Amino acid sequence: MKNDIILLGHGSGGRLSHQLLDEVIIPILSQVERCGQNDAAILNGITGDQIAFTTDSYVVDPLIFPGGNIGDLAINGTVNDLAMSGARPLAISVGLILEEGLAMEDLCIILVAMKAAADRAQVKIVTGDTKVVPRGKGDKIFINTSGVGVFDHALRPAGHRAKPGDRVLINGGIGEHGMAVLASREGLDLQTPIVSDTAPLNFMVQELLARQGDAVHVLRDPTRGGVATTLKEIALQSAVDICLDESSLPINAVVAGACAILGLDPLFVANEGKLLAVVRADAATAALKTLHNCEFGAEARIIGEVIEPSAGRLMMRTSIGGLRALEMLAGEQLPRIC
Amino acid sequence: MKNDIILLGHGSGGRLSHQLLDEVIIPILSQVERCGQNDAAILNGITGDQIAFTTDSYVVDPLIFPGGNIGDLAINGTVNDLAMSGARPLAISVGLILEEGLAMEDLCIILVAMKAAADRAQVKIVTGDTKVVPRGKGDKIFINTSGVGVFDHALRPAGHRAKPGDRVLINGGIGEHGMAVLASREGLDLQTPIVSDTAPLNFMVQELLARQGDAVHVLRDPTRGGVATTLKEIALQSAVDICLDESSLPINAVVAGACAILGLDPLFVANEGKLLAVVRADAATAALKTLHNCEFGAEARIIGEVIEPSAGRLMMRTSIGGLRALEMLAGEQLPRIC
Numbered sequence: 218m219k220n221d222i223i224l225l226g227h228g229s230g231g232r233l234s235h236q237l238l239d240e241v242i243i244p245i246l247s248q249v250e251r252c253g254q255n256d257a258a259i260l261n262g263i264t265g266d267q268i269a270f271t272t273d274s275y276v277v278d279p280l281i282f283p284g285g286n287i288g289d290l291a292i293n294g295t296v297n298d299l300a301m302s303g304a305r306p307l308a309i310s311v312g313l314i315l316e317e318g319l320a321m322e323d324l325c326i327i328l329v330a331m332k333a334a335a336d337r338a339q340v341k342i343v344t345g346d347t348k349v350v351p352r353g354k355g356d357k358i359f360i361n362t363s364g365v366g367v368f369d370h371a372l373r374p375a376g377h378r379a380k381p382g383d384r385v386l387i388n389g390g391i392g393e394h395g396m397a398v399l400a401s402r403e404g405l406d407l408q409t410p411i412v413s414d415t416a417p418l419n420f421m422v423q424e425l426l427a428r429q430g431d432a433v434h435v436l437r438d439p440t441r442g443g444v445a446t447t448l449k450e451i452a453l454q455s456a457v458d459i460c461l462d463e464s465s466l467p468i469n470a471v472v473a474g475a476c477a478i479l480g481l482d483p484l485f486v487a488n489e490g491k492l493l494a495v496v497r498a499d500a501a502t503a504a505l506k507t508l509h510n511c512e513f514g515a516e517a518r519i520i521g522e523v524i525e526p527s528a529g530r531l532m533m534r535t536s537i538g539g540l541r542a543l544e545m546l547a548g549e550q551l552p553r554i555c
Numbered sequence: 556m557k558n559d560i561i562l563l564g565h566g567s568g569g570r571l572s573h574q575l576l577d578e579v580i581i582p583i584l585s586q587v588e589r590c591g592q593n594d595a596a597i598l599n600g601i602t603g604d605q606i607a608f609t610t611d612s613y614v615v616d617p618l619i620f621p622g623g624n625i626g627d628l629a630i631n632g633t634v635n636d637l638a639m640s641g642a643r644p645l646a647i648s649v650g651l652i653l654e655e656g657l658a659m660e661d662l663c664i665i666l667v668a669m670k671a672a673a674d675r676a677q678v679k680i681v682t683g684d685t686k687v688v689p690r691g692k693g694d695k696i697f698i699n700t701s702g703v704g705v706f707d708h709a710l711r712p713a714g715h716r717a718k719p720g721d722r723v724l725i726n727g728g729i730g731e732h733g734m735a736v737l738a739s740r741e742g743l744d745l746q747t748p749i750v751s752d753t754a755p756l757n758f759m760v761q762e763l764l765a766r767q768g769d770a771v772h773v774l775r776d777p778t779r780g781g782v783a784t785t786l787k788e789i790a791l792q793s794a795v796d797i798c799l800d801e802s803s804l805p806i807n808a809v810v811a812g813a814c815a816i817l818g819l820d821p822l823f824v825a826n827e828g829k830l831l832a833v834v835r836a837d838a839a840t841a842a843l844k845t846l847h848n849c850e851f852g853a854e855a856r857i858i859g860e861v862i863e864p865s866a867g868r869l870m871m872r873t874s875i876g877g878l879r880a881l882e883m884l885a886g887e888q889l890p891r892i893c
Binding site: 263265267275278312351373443485 | 646703
């Protein structure tokens with residue numbers, strides 16, 4: 218491209234738009250169907266009479282952070298949302314909102330990360346759209362990814378299916394994505410940098426469902442709002458109480474330290490490569506072993522259980538033996554974390 | 556809601572986010588599956604082994620214009636992209652990027668328009684996502700809609716299927732959406748206001764495919780870049796030449812006047828309720844009649860034909876008998892028109 222920054226004309230639908238598509242976006246993403254060619258992509262390989270469908274927009278600041286950037290974050294996030302429903306991610310759409318003046322180089326870095334993340338998760342980027350807004354009316358780049366997944370089985374883990382006695386599992390340390398972004402944005406001088414956990418969890422879910430089957434009652438990825446908010450939602454949906462065991466929570470020491478300094482509770486900090494699995498008690502140990510054998514699952518733990526009575530509460534047994542009630546955050550803990 | 560404007564906390568994933576969802580977004584859209592409940596919507600009623608999948612982001616300025624607002628525009632646009640592929644629109648996702656400080660009332664007006672547009676097109680809003688960016692990092696509201704459509708037949712009109720001899724049809728006046736937005740944004744003092752043509756075209760397409768079947772070779776909605784850019788794309792994809800007849804082009808007199816004053820060519824101005832159909836010659840008259848009998852089709856016309864030689868050119872026979880070559884616009888004619 219002759220232009221090294223994004224111009225308003227790149228969003229016009231005319232020659233500059235076609236150049237951006239033909240010379241930058243399509244060569245990098247490579248799998249994308251030229252969105253100017255037909256108005257919709259046609260997906261083959263649909264099996265059965267159900268599909269999963271999800272959408273997420275990404276506005277993270279900064280665009281690039283230890284462990285990833287807005288591009289792989291956007292792909293992994295949508296892959297994970299599909300995976301949590303039990304579906305196999307099939308296809309992803311990419312909607313870009315670019316601010317006039319964005320460096321073409323930054324756009325390329327982000328697109329390259331999207332392509333790599335899609336390849337890693339074995340999902341295709343099939344359609345897209347690019348808009349450009351004038352300087353000062355956006356913030357460099359916002360990305361929407363929507364996704365379609367298909368079901369290879371009859372399993373449908375869902376938020377309302379937690380039962381008393383079930384165990385709550387997580388595949389590793391909490392709060393890493395949120396703290397990585399925050400430390401990067403605020404220029405925190407940490408001896409060991411915190412690295413985002415952004416990762417595709419679809420193969421782990423596939424493995425868990427293949428081995429533990431319908432003993433897997435709920436799968437959710439604790440993104441915005443963190444582990445506590447997600448478990449509180451599950452408690453409300455399933456009309457059960459959930460009790461966490463504080464001493465079991467896997468928290469990286471640097472994350473714990475940074476949270477302490479900033480007065481943040483890691484239970485409410487976003488994760489982007491973690492899943493919470495609510496599993497029938499008799500299958501919990503086997504499920505833990507399954508997670509341990511997966512990429513991204515080496516640090517998996519059982520962190521709590523579903524208890525009665527059933528009032529939609531989330532509690533935590535603290536390290537000193539007390540019981541603490543956890544509620545959703547009232548306001549904004551960490552803005553623009555994803 | 557106690558808050559009459561959007562706060563950063565509405566994007567936190569915590570209690571304010573849930574309030575916005577439970578008290579504003581879900582009650583208005585009503586069909587939406589609570590996106591906080593499960594990470595993906597599960598769609599039933601998938602038929603066959605193919606689906607259509609599309610995405611578009613909307614950044615139109617102003618948000619509200621004669622004939623519509625960003626909300627119905629976003630629904631109709633994605634409904635139309637699905638329809639042009641021959642699919643029946645089934646489900647739509649809504650990704651909102653809100654700027655801190657957006658009036659809750661404006662958000663409600665837009666959501667109400669989305670719901671009404673979805674109902675009119677008989678498509679369901681099934682999943683969504685809401686992000687909030689700080690003041691000055693966005694522009695009130697950006698909307699992404701992605702959509703899934705199913706096929707009730709084997710017809711697949713597509714951009715590469717235009718053949719010499721085919722006729723080019725349009726369902727009514729050109730340039731109305733772009734000029735409505737521009738006139739509204741620039742405060743043009745027109746005696747008769749220009750009204751956007753934003754409309755769902757899925758039932759018209761359904762009718763056209765039911766009656767003219769595989770004689771319908773290409774269907775496209777001429778949005779950004781207008782009729783000329785879209786036909787130029789079809790000419791290139793099909794490797795044919797297309798010749799328009801200037802005297803046949805339906806152009807509302809007020810649109811023509813406003814274009815003349817501003818030095819704009821209506822052939823390059825966006826439409827949001829128009830389709831171009833490239834139809835086999837022997838079915839063109841019947842197709843025109845089908846369009847005439849549809850809502851949004853009363854002003855349909857045959858405006859050109861596909862000719863040989865086949866060099867991917869777009870030409871226009873002018874009113875005074877000459878031939879003018881039409882190319883894609885080089886830069887930005889009208890920014891933020893959709």
